[in-house]
Structure formats: C-alpha cells, structure tokens
Amino acid sequence: MIETRFTEAFGVRHPIVQGGMQWVGTAPLVAAVANAGALGLITALTQPTPEELLREIERCRELTDQPFGVNLTILPSIKPPPYAEYRAAIIESGVRIVETAGSNPAPHLPHFREAGIKVLHKCTSVRHAVKAQAVGVDGVSIDGFECGGHPGEDDIPGLVLIPAAARRLDIPVIASGGFADGRGLVAALALGADGINMGTRFLCTAEAPVHDRVKQAIVDGDERNTELIFRPLRNTARVARNKISVEVVRMLDEGAEFADIRDLVAGVRGREVFRTGDLDAGIWTAGCAQGLIDDIPTVGELVDRIVDEAEKLMEAGLPALVSR
Incomplete structure (x- = not known):
C-alpha cells in the first residue's frame, strides 16, 4: 500500500x-x-x-x-x-x-x-x-x-x-x-x-x-503518434495523429482561421470515433503515454x-x- x-x-x-x-x-x-x-x-x-x-x-x-x-x-x-x-x-x-x-x-x-x-x-x-x-x-x-x-x-x-x-x-x-x-x-x-x-x-x-479499434490503435501506436493542434491559436491540444489532425495542423500553419477548421474539430465528430471506431472521423485526445501501452x-x-x-x-x- x-x-x-x-x-x-x-x-x-x-x-x-x-x-x-x-x-x-x-x-x-x-x-x-x-x-x-x-x-x-x-x-x-x-x-x-x-x-x-x-x-x-x-x-x-x-x-x-x-x-x-x-x-x-x-x-x-x-x-x-x-x-x-x-x-x-x-x-x-x-x-x-x-x-x-x-x-x-x-x-x-x-x-x-x-x-x-x-x-x-x-x-x-x-x-x-x-x-x-x-x-x-x-x-x-x-x-x-x-x-x-x-x-x-x-x-x-x-x-x-x-x-x-x-x-x-x-x-x-x-x-x-x-x-x-x-x-x-x-x-x-x-x-x-x-x-x-x-x-x-x-x-x-x-x-x-x-470502440475496440481505438484501443488497438493506442496499443499499435508509439510516443510519436500525436499532433499538437491549435498552436497558432494559442489553444494547443495534443490529439491522436490521423487524417483530420494532420489536416488541421496544415491548414492553421498556412494561415487558416478557427472558422475554417470548426467543422473538422467538432466534438460530435470526435465522439463518433469512440462510438464507431472510425479513427479518421474526427479528432480524439491521446497523449505521449501511448508509447508505453501494449x-x-x-x-x-x-x-x-x-x-x-x-x-x-x-x-x-x-x-x-x-x-x-
């Protein structure tokens, strides 16, 4: 104890x-x-x-x-x-x-x-x-x-x-x-x-x-499999790397405003990831600790x-x- x-x-x-x-x-x-x-x-x-x-x-x-x-x-x-x-x-x-x-x-x-x-x-x-x-x-x-x-x-x-x-x-x-x-x-x-x-x-x-596919993605991933989104907006968030998070980073780096990415980062889309196991349906939170999870x-x-x-x-x- x-x-x-x-x-x-x-x-x-x-x-x-x-x-x-x-x-x-x-x-x-x-x-x-x-x-x-x-x-x-x-x-x-x-x-x-x-x-x-x-x-x-x-x-x-x-x-x-x-x-x-x-x-x-x-x-x-x-x-x-x-x-x-x-x-x-x-x-x-x-x-x-x-x-x-x-x-x-x-x-x-x-x-x-x-x-x-x-x-x-x-x-x-x-x-x-x-x-x-x-x-x-x-x-x-x-x-x-x-x-x-x-x-x-x-x-x-x-x-x-x-x-x-x-x-x-x-x-x-x-x-x-x-x-x-x-x-x-x-x-x-x-x-x-x-x-x-x-x-x-x-x-x-x-x-x-x-969904089990989310859990398996964490097991299969490593400490590098995250993206830092919203950096230019001074509202940084670490999320799992997928098609959506990579696109959001690219758009903001190229000068996009929050209004341009709002639909991509909507919370309901992240919830769909957890519900359906579609890992690219939206952004979902994950930390560097996934590199320690097997x-x-x-x-x-x-x-x-x-x-x-x-x-x-x-x-x-x-x-x-x-x-x-």
Missing part, C-alpha cells in the same frame, strides 16, 4: 487518478476505477444536462460503494453550458470530490466548500498552481507537456514542471502527462508529487466506453499492476548504482 498526502486527504486507497475525459468518464469506467482503489471522475459535461449528470452519478453509485468524483471543466465559449446548474447538481448528488479545470475555480469554491466537497484543480503551469492554492483548492493536478488534451502554452515537460510545482506548494500534487505504469508512479513520487493522473492509459482498458487490461488488473510494480521498485531501490 502506497500512502501519500493525496490518499489521506481524498480518501482513496491508491495515489492514482483517472482523468476526466470527455465522452469517456462515464459510470462503468469510473466505478471500475473506484472499485480498484483509485479515484475515478465522471466528466460532467459529457452529460447533456445537469439532470442527466445526476442520473449518471446515481448509476455509478449502483456499481460501486467506493469514493469517486466529478470533473467540471470550465472554459470560455460563445454559448457556455450552465455551469452553475451543473455545480448545483454535483452538490445535490452528495459527491465529495470535484476536479475543476480550465478557468479559475474561485467562483465555485465557496459553494463546494460549504457542501464539504474537496476540490482538485488541474493546472498546466506553476504560476496557475500557486494561484489555485491561494484561492483555496485542496490539491492540484499539474499537466506536463506530454499530456493528452490541453498542455498549456509553456511547453514544459513533467520532469521539470512537477518538481517545480511541488517545491512551491503545500497541498497535494498529482502529476499528469506521460504516466502509464509503476515506473511512472515511482518517478512522480521521487519528483515530489503525491500521485499520478492517467487519461490515455485508462482509455485503453476493457471498461473504457470506446495491452488492454481490465481497470482492476491495471491498477493492481501499477501499484505492485511501484512497490517492488521502491522496496528494491537502486543499490547497484551507489558506490561507497
């Missing part, structure tokens, strides 16, 4: 978090993660209404009696979702852990705190992590440049970003970006983190609600394997490298 400030503060057995992945963070996967002793997160905005989010939370409770949380990603947009209503649904549900991401969580914290909810905030820079601590979150998840999804605009890899954040913070730190096995967990702990967040690795498990285990098998490998590595140490 590996106990850290994170496991103690958030009440889970293992210092492993399942990323709040759009279209993927639903009850079957989240419950499997919770039952394995890690922290599973339902993705709030995957549910089209706050009422359906409440139903998804109840569905998860039917599948597990272990702690789980909800991811609420707050992004500026022309027609924003009713964030306050989603927040109210989370509070009404009785969930005790929330992961916030995107914008500053400060407007939401008093409501969550009054309800006794612990908040983990996702950041992509040290300065944002320090700000999150100052406004009162209970922990931060720090995303290195290797991560799938939005890595920020600083391009700082985890090997530097994680210890840089850990030395500035007094609250638990979760390392995100490039983690897929026990070696990564040990490395994160050595860098000063209190656990790891995994998205791509959990995407490639038996319980993940995506099987499709159950969530329980994966978590047990990671923890077992990490414990054995820590028990063995590296005595052969030490000269007296």
